[in-house]
Amino acid sequence: SQTIHQWPATLVQPVGSPLSLECTVEGTSNPNLYWYRQAAGRGLQLLFYSVGIGQISSEVPQNLSASRPQDRQFILSSKKLLLSDSGFYLCAWMGQENTGELFFGEGSRLTVL
Amino acid sequence: AQSVTQPDIHITVSEGASLELRCNYSYGATPYLFWYVQSPGQGLQLLLKYFSGDTLVQGIKGFEAEFKRSQSSFNLRKPSVHWSDAAEYFCAVGLNYGQNFVFGPGTRLSVLP
Numbered sequence: 001s002q003t004i005h006q007w008p009a010t011l012v013q014p015v016g017s018p019l020s021l022e023c024t025v026e027g028t029s030n031p032n033l034y035w036y037r038q039a040a041g042r043g044l045q046l047l048f049y050s051v052g053i054g055q056i057s058s059e060v061p062q063n064l065s066a067s068r069p070q071d072r073q074f075i076l077s078s079k080k081l082l083l084s085d086s087g088f089y090l091c092a093w094m095g096q097e098n099t100g101e102l103f104f105g106e107g108s109r110l111t112v113l
Numbered sequence: 114a115q116s117v118t119q120p121d122i123h124i125t126v127s128e129g130a131s132l133e134l135r136c137n138y139s140y141g142a143t144p145y146l147f148w149y150v151q152s153p154g155q156g157l158q159l160l161l162k163y164f165s166g167d168t169l170v171q172g173i174k175g176f177e178a179e180f181k182r183s184q185s186s187f188n189l190r191k192p193s194v195h196w197s198d199a200a201e202y203f204c205a206v207g208l209n210y211g212q213n214f215v216f217g218p219g220t221r222l223s224v225l226p
Contacts, residue, residue, distance in 0.1 A: 043218040104156030
C-alpha cells in the first residue's frame with residue numbers, strides 16, 4: 001500500500017536561517033506531488049506542485065522553493081526564513097490515474113522566531 | 114477565478130444531533146468536488162468526492178454530500194454526530210481534471226457531550 005512520510009514533524013528556526021522539509025512517497029510511481037501551507041485559522045494554500053522529476057510549478061511567488069530530485073521525493077526549501085513563513089506545511093500526492101483524491105502527510109509545524 | 118467558500122467558521126452541535134456544513138464554489142466548468150477532514154495537528158483525509166452522476170454521494174464515517182448545480186453548492190451532512198467527528202472540515206474544488214485543487218477556508222466542528 002502507499003504511504004507518505006514527511007519530516008521533520010516540528011521545527012523552530014530563527015529568522016534568516018535556511019529551511020528544508022522533506023517528503024517521500026512509497027508504494028506508487030510517478031505521482032503528482034504537492035506542497036501546501038496552512039496558516040492558523042485559514043485554509044490550505046497551494047505552494048508548489050510537481051507532475052514529474054525536475055518539474056515544479058509555483059503557485060505563489062514567495063520566499064520558498066521546491067525541488068523533486070527523485071520520482072517520489074519532494075523537498076521544500078528556503079535560503080532565508082521570514083516570520084511570515086511560520087505555519088503548518090503539508091505534503092500530498094495523487095496517483096497518475098487522477099482519481100482526484102489527494103493523500104496527505106502528517107504535516108510539519110514550522111515556527112520562525 | 115475559482116473560489117470555494119465555507120460560510121461557517123465554527124459550528125457547535127450536541128452529540129447525536131444532525132449536522133450540515135455548507136460549501137459554495139465558483140468555477141466555470143463542471144467541478145470535481147471534495148470534502149476532507151483534518152484532526153488537530155494531522156494531515157487531511159478524504160471523506161467523499163463528486164465527479165459526475167448521482168448528485169448525492171456517500172462517504173466514510175457516515176457522511177454524505179449533495180451537489181446542487183443550480184446553487185453551486187456541495188453541502189456535507191451527517192444524521193447523527195459522534196464526539197469523534199470534532200475536527201476541521203474542508204471543501205475543495207478540483208481543477209484541470211483533478212490536477213489541482215482550491216480549498217475552502219474550513220469549518221471547525223465542536224461536539225458537545
